Amino acid sequence: MAWMDYLREIPDFPEPGVLFRDVLPVLAVPDAWREVLDSLEQQVRPLGAHVVMAPEARGFLLAAPLADRLGAGLVPVRKPGKLPDPVFRERYTLEYGENQLEVEETTVLKGRRVVIVDDVLATGGTVKACAHLAERLGAEIAGFAFLIELKALNGRSRLDDIEAPVLALERL
Ligand SMILES: O=P(O)(O)OC[C@H]1O[C@H](OP(=O)(O)OP(=O)(O)O)[C@H](O)[C@@H]1O
Numbered sequence: 001m002a003w004m005d006y007l008r009e010i011p012d013f014p015e016p017g018v019l020f021r022d023v024l025p026v027l028a029v030p031d032a033w034r035e036v037l038d039s040l041e042q043q044v045r046p047l048g049a050h051v052v053m054a055p056e057a058r059g060f061l062l063a064a065p066l067a068d069r070l071g072a073g074l075v076p077v078r079k080p081g082k083l084p085d086p087v088f089r090e091r092y093t094l095e096y097g098e099n100q101l102e103v104e105e106t107t108v109l110k111g112r113r114v115v116i117v118d119d120v121l122a123t124g125g126t127v128k129a130c131a132h133l134a135e136r137l138g139a140e141i142a143g144f145a146f147l148i149e150l151k152a153l154n155g156r157s158r159l160d161d162i163e164a165p166v167l168a169l170e171r172l
């Protein structure tokens with residue numbers, strides 16, 4: 001079976017009106033998980049990124065093995081209150097709420113090419129906040145990569161002002 005066959009769709013989670021796409025079952029099946037990582041690696045490698053950046057939590061699961069395959073560094077972007085000061089902080093909205101993301105201000109990214117990776121591109125609020133954090137660290141955005149892009153939520157247009165490719169393994 002292809003990796004998409006393991007994707008779960010849950011109506012009205014985590015709140016009414018949201019069709020939640022659960023990628024975690026994909027990761028539990030070795031062949032499906034390898035297929036995802038192989039495809040991501042193939043699409044992302046040409047971007048020539050020095051560093052993979054990803055938001056907590058599902059982004060971490062993809063970014064760590066991908067960074068290892070690419071021989072790139074890894075910069076985790078965390079939910080509030082998890083990182084010691086000094087941090088850069090961005091407030092953002094996502095499909096089902098709002099929050100803040102933080103990155104350690106001491107991270108050395110000046111002049112580094114950064115690819116931002118996550119499981120789902122919905123409204124784009126989460127990765128837009130990551131991109132702002134990367135820019136505040138002096139990085140150049142090499143691109144964005146997702147397992148799934150939810151076309152109806154138009155996240156891609158939210159990233160229009162950032163000159164970098166937006167890659168997705170599947171567009172639903
Ligand atoms: O494009 P957006 O509208 O910003 O939504 C996409 C984000 O929402 C989910 O994360 P969530 O905040 O639910 O956190 P989790 O990974 O900890 O489950 C998903 O993993 C993306 O990071």
Ligand SMILES: Nc1ncnc2[nH]cnc12
Pocket residue numbers: 018019020021022094095096120122123150
């Ligand atoms: N519909 C959705 N499914 C999974 N993750 C999401 N993050 C934001 N919207 C989502």
